[in-house]
Amino acid sequence: MRTTTRIQRQRTQGWRKPDQCVIVDRTSNFGNPFTVAQLLDIGYAEPEARQTAVAEFRPWLRGSRSNSQSTEGDQRREKILARLPELRGMDLACTCPPGETCHADVLLEWAALPVLALEVRIASTRARVDRQRAFRGERPLYDEVALAAVLTRDVGPGYPLVDVDLGNGIPQRWDGGTWNQHLRSQRMHQGAVTARLVEVFA
Numbered sequence: 001m002r003t004t005t006r007i008q009r010q011r012t013q014g015w016r017k018p019d020q021c022v023i024v025d026r027t028s029n030f031g032n033p034f035t036v037a038q039l040l041d042i043g044y045a046e047p048e049a050r051q052t053a054v055a056e057f058r059p060w061l062r063g064s065r066s067n068s069q070s071t072e073g074d075q076r077r078e079k080i081l082a083r084l085p086e087l088r089g090m091d092l093a094c095t096c097p098p099g100e101t102c103h104a105d106v107l108l109e110w111a112a113l114p115v116l117a118l119e120v121r122i123a124s125t126r127a128r129v130d131r132q133r134a135f136r137g138e139r140p141l142y143d144e145v146a147l148a149a150v151l152t153r154d155v156g157p158g159y160p161l162v163d164v165d166l167g168n169g170i171p172q173r174w175d176g177g178t179w180n181q182h183l184r185s186q187r188m189h190q191g192a193v194t195a196r197l198v199e200v201f202a
């Protein structure tokens with residue numbers, strides 16, 4: 001895959017988006033819902049406000065609801081998750097100056113994951129969102145069985161699915177087996193399997 005980078009989108013009339021580039025600023029579905037303006041409003045100063053906006057974006061995209069507990073927020077995250085695979089191999093354009101921290105850097109990290117790792121990370125993120133929603137008595141947004149299908153898929157020995165996410169987006173089992181092998185050996189019912197997966201991956 002080609003090396004991708006962040007490009008500064010210019011607001012001037014002559015600026016044209018280069019080839020193999022996706023605009024991810026606030027005019028797009030990929031925008032950061034945590035804005036510098038909001039943070040300035042509640043008393044942050046300039047450099048910290050920008051850093052905090054990105055620092056809040058990272059766990060939020062990974063499914064954390066601690067800074068945004070609304071269904072609207074979950075739907076907004078889903079708009080990004082659904083289209084993240086489109087960002088693979090693309091440069092990303094945002095209005096942030098180069099050298100300053102920007103949420104596009106987080107998107108670049110996700111887009112650089114191997115296809116399978118990205119798929120698993122997206123599914124585990126959705127499972128995490130629904131687990132928090134269930135905890136608050138809210139309706140699930142996702143189909144549990146469809147999520148379980150992604151998370152239990154048998155994959156090659158290079159991709160064992162385990163308990164710990166080593167940072168590459170693939171939760172790995174401690175014994176190196178795949179989740180399917182494990183669940184078959186446990187003879188678990190589908191409902192129990194799904195509950196266990198949501199627990200592990202969320």
Ligand SMILES: [Zn+2]
Binds near residue numbers: 094101102
């Ligand atoms: Zn930016």
